Amino acid sequence: MTSSSSVLNAYFVATVVWVIVLTVTSMMLGAAEWQDSEAQALLESGWWNCYVNNTVNHCSWPGVTCNYDGSVIEIRLPYYFQGEVIFTKMNFSAFPNLIRLDLSYQGCSGSIPPGLGHLTKLRKLYLNGNQLSGSIPTEIGKLHNLVTLDLSSNFLSGSIPQEFGDMKNLSFLCIDTNQLSGSIPSQIGNMKSLIYLNMEQNQILGPLPPTLGLLHKLKHFNIGANQIYGSIPLEIGNLKNLQTLDLSHNSLTDSIPPALRHLTSLTYLYLDSNLLGSIPFQLGNCFNLMELSLSNNNINGGIPLEIGNLFRLSLIDISHNFISGEIPRQLGNLFYLEALDLSYNNLSGQIPIELLHFPKRSFIGNKGLYDHPLRNKVLRRVHRGKSREAYPSPTKNGDIFSIWNFDGRIAYEDVIEATEDFDIKYCIGTGGYGSVYKAQLPSGQVVALKKLHKREAEEPAFDKSFRNEVKINDAEAVDLDWNLRVNVIKNIAHALSYLHHDCIPPIIHRDISSNNILLNSKQEAFVADFGNSRFLDLDSSNYTVLAGTYGYIAPELAYTIVVTEKCDVYSFGVVALEVLMGRHPGELLTSLSSSPSSLQNVMLSDILDTRLSPPRSRNLMKNILVATTLALACLRGKPKSRPTMKFVSQQFVAHQTPLKKPFPSISLLELVNSELKMENEIESLPKLSSHPAKYHDSSLNEILDV
Numbered sequence: 003m004t005s006s007s008s009v010l011n012a013y014f015v016a017t018v019v020w021v022i023v024l025t026v027t028s029m030m031l032g033a034a035e036w037q038d039s040e041a042q043a044l045l046e047s048g049w050w051n052c053y054v055n056n057t058v059n060h061c062s063w064p065g066v067t068c069n070y071d072g073s074v075i076e077i078r079l080p081y082y083f084q085g086e087v088i089f090t091k092m093n094f095s096a097f098p099n100l101i102r103l104d105l106s107y108q109g110c111s112g113s114i115p116p117g118l119g120h121l122t123k124l125r126k127l128y129l130n131g132n133q134l135s136g137s138i139p140t141e142i143g144k145l146h147n148l149v150t151l152d153l154s155s156n157f158l159s160g161s162i163p164q165e166f167g168d169m170k171n172l173s174f175l176c177i178d179t180n181q182l183s184g185s186i187p188s189q190i191g192n193m194k195s196l197i198y199l200n201m202e203q204n205q206i207l208g209p210l211p212p213t214l215g216l217l218h219k220l221k222h223f224n225i226g227a228n229q230i231y232g233s234i235p236l237e238i239g240n241l242k243n244l245q246t247l248d249l250s251h252n253s254l255t256d257s258i259p260p261a262l263r264h265l266t267s268l269t270y271l272y273l274d275s276n277l278l279g280s281i282p283f284q285l286g287n288c289f290n291l292m293e294l295s296l297s298n299n300n301i302n303g304g305i306p307l308e309i310g311n312l313f314r315l316s317l318i319d320i321s322h323n324f325i326s327g328e329i330p331r332q333l334g335n336l337f338y339l340e341a342l343d344l345s346y347n348n349l350s351g352q353i354p355i356e357l358l359h360f361p362k363r364s365f366i367g368n369k370g371l372y373d374h375p376l377r378n379k380v381l382r383r384v385h386r387g388k389s390r391e392a393y394p395s396p397t398k399n400g401d402i403f404s405i406w407n408f409d410g411r412i413a414y415e416d417v418i419e420a421t422e423d424f425d426i427k428y429c430i431g432t433g434g435y436g437s438v439y440k441a442q443l444p445s446g447q448v449v450a451l452k453k454l455h456k457r458e459a460e461e462p463a464f465d466k467s468f469r470n471e472v473k474i475n476d477a478e479a480v481d482l483d484w485n486l487r488v489n490v491i492k493n494i495a496h497a498l499s500y501l502h503h504d505c506i507p508p509i510i511h512r513d514i515s516s517n518n519i520l521l522n523s524k525q526e527a528f529v530a531d532f533g534n535s536r537f538l539d540l541d542s543s544n545y546t547v548l549a550g551t552y553g554y555i556a557p558e559l560a561y562t563i564v565v566t567e568k569c570d571v572y573s574f575g576v577v578a579l580e581v582l583m584g585r586h587p588g589e590l591l592t593s594l595s596s597s598p599s600s601l602q603n604v605m606l607s608d609i610l611d612t613r614l615s616p617p618r619s620r621n622l623m624k625n626i627l628v629a630t631t632l633a634l635a636c637l638r639g640k641p642k643s644r645p646t647m648k649f650v651s652q653q654f655v656a657h658q659t660p661l662k663k664p665f666p667s668i669s670l671l672e673l674v675n676s677e678l679k680m681e682n683e684i685e686s687l688p689k690l691s692s693h694p695a696k697y698h699d700s701s702l703n704e705i706l707d708v
Contacts, residue, residue: 040074043096049079069099078104095120106152107131114153119144126150130176134158138177143168152176154200159183162206167192174198178224182206191216202226202248209233215240224248226272231255239264248272250295258296263287270620274298274319281320286311293317293619297343301325310335317619319343321367329371331356340485341619344368353377361524416443417451424453438517450520475520475528482581484617486525488625491578491633492654493527494519498574499651501529502567510565514573515551516580553586557595558641568641574650575636578629584611594637594674601670606630609670623665628653631673
């Protein structure tokens with residue numbers, strides 16, 4: 003028995019070992035088989051053609067990530083990965099373990115393959131920024147584990163599949179900037195995990211379904227620029243976590259529902275360009291509101307006093323309506339208010355003194371409204387909402403800006419007294435032939451004065467040039483908030499565009515620097531100091547001696563004596579960055595020319611002037627982004643690849659689209675790369691100048707929602 007037992011035991015052990023060997027061998031063979039099928043599927047996509055002889059190591063290919071078993075779990079291609087795009091040839095069923103698929107901005111065309119429905123473990127799917135067309139396949143509804151779906155910025159058409167409602171775990175859904183039509187399916191209310199929902203810039207038609215009110219986790223909802231009609235459903239008041247609501251540019255009617263009072267987390271409310279009625283006083287309960295845009299509607303009635311309770315507001319735009327009554331003085335209590343537009347309504351009465359720091363354009367188009375008599379005696383407040391009111395003493399020696407009572411000797415005495423005989427502490431800049439001083443005259447006027455250097459003062463030619471400059475520029479040095487800084491950059495761009503493109507012959511300034519930008523009493527920027535400027539001879543080379551201010555001179559002037567308008571363009575780029583940064587961008591210029599890749603971890607928000615609070619309004623962030631990108635384009639080393647000032651000027655007045663990425667996550671390298679892609683098109687700019695908005699959108703499509 004013992005011998006028999008030993009034999010049986012040995013046989014049993016051998017059998018078990020053999021089964022284990024067979025199992026392991028089978029698993030190894032199975033793993034090898036699926037690895038081969040994954041590698042083959044990757045090759046068939048067309049992106050990795052150069053790895054055709056290296057299928058064994060497909061896990062090491064760029065953009066491919068595998069798990070410990072060697073199975074592909076992530077395909078995340080770098081932007082504009084080199085290779086022939088054959089999206090429809092990829093066999094998605096070959097990737098049973100795929101968790102993330104990112105094919106954004108790869109030039110993919112054609113329709114979305116229904117085979118994506120086989121990726122049952124997929125959690126993140128990015129197909130945005132391509133040229134995909136056709137309808138969204140209903141098979142996408144089978145991706146029950148999907149958390150993020152981005153199909154934005156394509157040419158997708160057809161209706162939104164009701165099968166979207168089957169994706170119960172979806173948190174982020176972006177289908178904006180397509181050609182989708184039809185109505186919003188009521189099944190969208192089943193997507194209880196949705197946090198971010200963007201459907202803007204489509205052709206979606208019909209009313210908002212009441213089932214939207216079931217999305218209790220929703221924080222961002224944007225369906226602007228569609229064809230939504232009917233009233234705003236009362237159920238929208240159930241979205242207690244909503245922070246951004248954008249229903250602008252639709253055909254919504256009836257009144258703004260008082261139910262919005264329940265949205266106490268709401269930060270941004272955009273209902274502009276609809277057919278909506280009165281403003282409910284209950285809106286005053288939205289204590290966290292920072293931006294309120296109700297312009298271009300049919301709103302009548304008055305401005306509710308309760309709006310004055312929204313102490314965090316930085317923007318109010320209720321222009322182009324039929325609002326009547328007086329302007330509530332309570333609006334003057336809004337400490338953080340940076341932008342106010344009440345223009346083109348039926349407002350009446352006197353503009354409250356508390357609002358006189360806002361420009362007149364904020365109130366134009368109201369026939370019954372009249373200005374406060376103290377407007378011209380109240381200094382405008384500085385940034386971050388801090389008001390500074392001053393009532394000047396009577397004019398001691400006449401008005402320095404009035405030719406009727408100007409006394410040169412007395413005015414000079416005032417200047418000497420105000421600057422303590424041109425003490426260095428009043429000097430705010432030095433130009434090519436003089437220094438600029440800040441002086442507050444007895445009248446209360448704050449002016450910028452240029453004192454010529456001794457040699458230039460004795461030279462008639464310099465004296466004539468200086469007098470011409472003074473006639474054009476009445477300026478004062480002021481603290482600038484973000485809105486004013488962007489406007490300064492715009493004004494400089496418009497001025498240079500005029501010099502380069504509207505003067506005959508064109509004029510090159512040759513010394514664009516921060517010292518030569520002056521501000522008038524309305525805080526509008528003017529280009530000054532034309533001492534070095536010259537006419538541009540379009541029929542011959544423009545040889546010149548080196549001129550300009552160190553730190554602003556275009557790099558090509560280090561090895562050539564030929565001056566072109568692109569020298570001014572480069573200097574403009576330096577000044578624009580300096581305005582935004584609050585300091586000269588010396589180190590940044592070095593990085594741009596020597597190692598642009600080092601800017602990968604430098605965020606746009608990190609270089610902005612820290613003396614100002616970060617920009618809060620969406621429009622302001624967008625304007626800063628556009629200004630920075632244009633500045634970087636102007637700083638290109640190759641002169642011909644820089645845009646013209648006419649193009650730059652046009653971009654500031656062209657229709658801009660909303661931000662797609664969070665402002666703090668935008669790096670300088672992204673801006674450099676996005677504008678560098680357009681190099682060839684910029685060189686052929688005359689063909690594009692009639693469509694500036696299209697040109698701009700295509701250069702920023704990774705960051706702006708286009």
